Amino acid sequence: xxxxxxxxxxxxxICPPVRAEFVRESVAKAPVGEVERPLSVWARISNxxxxxxxxxxxxxxxxxxxxxxxxxNPLTFPRLTEVLRALSTxxxxxxxxxxxxxxxxxxxxxxxxxxxLAGAITIVASTxxxxxDVLSTLTAMFNPLPAxxxxxxxxxxxxxxxxxxVFVIVHxxxxxxxxxxxxxxxxxxxxxxxxxxxxxxxxxxxxxGILIPAALPSxxxxxxxxxxxxxxxxxxxxxxxxxxxxxxxxGWYIFENRNNLETANTxxxxxxxxxxxxxxxxxxxxxxxxxTVRRWGMQK
Amino acid sequence: MRAMPLAAVPSxxxxxxxxxxVADPILSVNGVTLQxxxxxxxxxxxxxxxxxxxxxxxxxxxxxxxxxxxxxxKAIGGFIDPVEGxxxxxxxxxxxxxPDRMMVFQEFDQLMPWKTVEENITYPMLVSGRFPKSEIxxxxxxxxxxxxxxxxxxSYPHMLSGGMKQRVAIARGMAxxxxxxxxxxxxxxxxxxxxxxxxxxxxxxxxxxxxxxIFVTHSIEEAVFVGSxxxxxxxxxxxxxxxxxxHHLGMAEQGTPEFGRxxxxxxxxxxxxxxxxxxxxx
Numbered sequence: 229x230x231x232x233x234x235x236x237x238x239x240x241x242i243c244p245p246v247r248a249e250f251v252r253e254s255v256a257k258a259p260v261g262e263v264e265r266p267l268s269v270w271a272r273i274s275n276x277x278x279x280x281x282x283x284x285x286x287x288x289x290x291x292x293x294x295x296x297x298x299x300x301n302p303l304t305f306p307r308l309t310e311v312l313r314a315l316s317t318x319x320x321x322x323x324x325x326x327x328x329x330x331x332x333x334x335x336x337x338x339x340x341x342x343x344x345l346a347g348a349i350t351i352v353a354s355t356x357x358x359x360x361d362v363l364s365t366l367t368a369m370f371n372p373l374p375a376x377x378x379x380x381x382x383x384x385x386x387x388x389x390x391x392x393x394v395f396v397i398v399h400x401x402x403x404x405x406x407x408x409x410x411x412x413x414x415x416x417x418x419x420x421x422x423x424x425x426x427x428x429x430x431x432x433x434x435x436x437g438i439l440i441p442a443a444l445p446s447x448x449x450x451x452x453x454x455x456x457x458x459x460x461x462x463x464x465x466x467x468x469x470x471x472x473x474x475x476x477x478x479g480w481y482i483f484e485n486r487n488n489l490e491t492a493n494t495x496x497x498x499x500x501x502x503x504x505x506x507x508x509x510x511x512x513x514x515x516x517x518x519x520t521v522r523r524w525g526m527q528k
Numbered sequence: 529m530r531a532m533p534l535a536a537v538p539s540x541x542x543x544x545x546x547x548x549x550v551a552d553p554i555l556s557v558n559g560v561t562l563q564x565x566x567x568x569x570x571x572x573x574x575x576x577x578x579x580x581x582x583x584x585x586x587x588x589x590x591x592x593x594x595x596x597x598x599x600x601x602k603a604i605g606g607f608i609d610p611v612e613g614x615x616x617x618x619x620x621x622x623x624x625x626x627p628d629r630m631m632v633f634q635e636f637d638q639l640m641p642w643k644t645v646e647e648n649i650t651y652p653m654l655v656s657g658r659f660p661k662s663e664i665x666x667x668x669x670x671x672x673x674x675x676x677x678x679x680x681x682x683s684y685p686h687m688l689s690g691g692m693k694q695r696v697a698i699a700r701g702m703a704x705x706x707x708x709x710x711x712x713x714x715x716x717x718x719x720x721x722x723x724x725x726x727x728x729x730x731x732x733x734x735x736x737x738x739x740x741x742i743f744v745t746h747s748i749e750e751a752v753f754v755g756s757x758x759x760x761x762x763x764x765x766x767x768x769x770x771x772x773x774x775h776h777l778g779m780a781e782q783g784t785p786e787f788g789r790x791x792x793x794x795x796x797x798x799x800x801x802x803x804x805x806x807x808x809x810x
Binding site: 417419420422423425426427428429433437438441442444520523524525526 | 602605606607624625626627629630631633635637638640641642651652655656684685686687
């Protein structure tokens with residue numbers, strides 16, 4: 229070793245100095261000082277996402293109230309307090325809950341059928357290359373088409389009624405969920421697929437045993453987008469003909485109050501749409517994510 | 529043999545394996561040519577490869593990149609059909625993947641992230657129906673203990689290190705008591721210190737249970753001390769270059785002249801003809 233070092237020196241190349249070696253018999257457990265220190269209360273509070281979001285909402289509310297006071301025209305822009313009062317009055321009188329009930333009923337039926345169809349189509353499509361081509365083409369065609377654009381056709385086919393509403397909702401859910409599920413299936417690693425086949429799983433057993441759980445992050449995001457699409461489509465459809473179907477939903481509530489120039493109630497209807505959307509996002513989808521993909525480390 | 533309790537295997541293997549080595553190999557690969565299709569062309573990965581693997585063999589497929597050793601292992605796993613020749617396990621022709629040939633992959637994502645360590649090991653036993661339901665949990669725990677992961681039984685794979693994930697995969701494979709355990713460069717993605725430890729643990733496990741394993745590697749040293757017999761494949765397309773014994777050389781013999789000589793011989797055989805081999809295939 230020393231010889232080689234000297235050889236290097238001889239050739240005028242830089243080499244590190246050779247130093248004495250040492251070995252410690254035992255490393256003293258001397259006080260290292262701070263090993264672990266709890267975060268401050270403020271740091272822990274600000275680490276809570278819910279607290280941060282509520283803060284954002286409070287700020288937005290204050291901005292609203294301030295602007296409404298400044299404009300001082302309840303007909304075009306009512307104050308937040310008035311809107312909240314209208315909301316609580318109509319909630320209390322049972323008008324709004326009944327409207328929400330009607331809307332949710334149609335929505336859940338459409339959403340459910342959409343998901344079931346999307347699941348069936350994707351599973352069939354994922355077992356053959358031809359099926360996969362068919363699905364890709366269909367989703368590419370129908371996904372950019374706004375579901376509400378089919379409402380006029382639906383009205384001709386199914387008349388004024390819930391069937392037309394369900395039809396457009398199914399259309400709005402189906403392609404998004406199918407597209408996300410399919411791309412989720414395609415991104416499942418070959419290794420995991422081979423592992424599944426190695427256990428003796430084939431076709432539908434492979435789909436349910438390996439592909440669906442492995443693609444769950446994309447499936448959940450598909451369900452979320454599908455939910456948002458369905459919700460929007462339904463409110464829009466109700467704005468168009470909500471009352472003609474007999475009993476109106478939240479969309480019709482908004483439209484009706486606008487006609488009566490009850491602007492605060494119109495806002496209350498909009499707020500309601502937002503709040504339900506938020507509640508479903510936080511309670512249903514967030515819980516689903518926390519219990520599945522986050523727990524499994526498949527999503528941060 | 530398959531459904532036999534594990535503890536009975538080592539005591540029997542001495543007598544039955546000795547007969548079996550002469551009579552019937554557990555796995556035979558006979559004149560197998562493999563091709564795979566890329567976007568542009570059909571590539572021949574291995575050409576008329578033949579070899580036999582016997583019970584309790586640690587059989588190593590060794591070769592440079594592009595010799596088709598991984599493709600060969602996948603064919604034994606049943607994932608690729610040979611265009612020529614026959615692969616048979618326990619006298620039955622291989623038709624598609626199955627739990628009698630459990631595979632341990634190089635990639636860490638072979639574990640199901642939605643299942644705990646224990647569930648990852650019980651799941652294949654459940655779906656394959658190889659063992660009665662009542663035995664499954666017990667078997668899984670026994671193998672978890674063998675790979676020293678008792679503390680992580682209920683952990684999800686994302687909480688484990690790379691080495692631990694590979695141990696789970698090995699336990700999963702062994703718990704199924706396959707006819708052959710197929711290992712595709714299982715330690716290649718590990719750091720050098722962990723790799724060393726895993727090699728040692730694998731040899732200890734083999735010593736205890738005497739399973740049959742086919743091990744793919746591109747490291748000559750690993751081949752010599754992990755394997756009992758080495759099949760040398762030439763690159764592009766893979767053809768059998770030699771079949772050598774190394775059962776007498778283990779980790780303890782590393783650094784001995786005999787070990788060094790064998791490694792050098794293998795090295796010369798792999799690189800004599802085509803020294804600057806292009807390594808574009810994995």
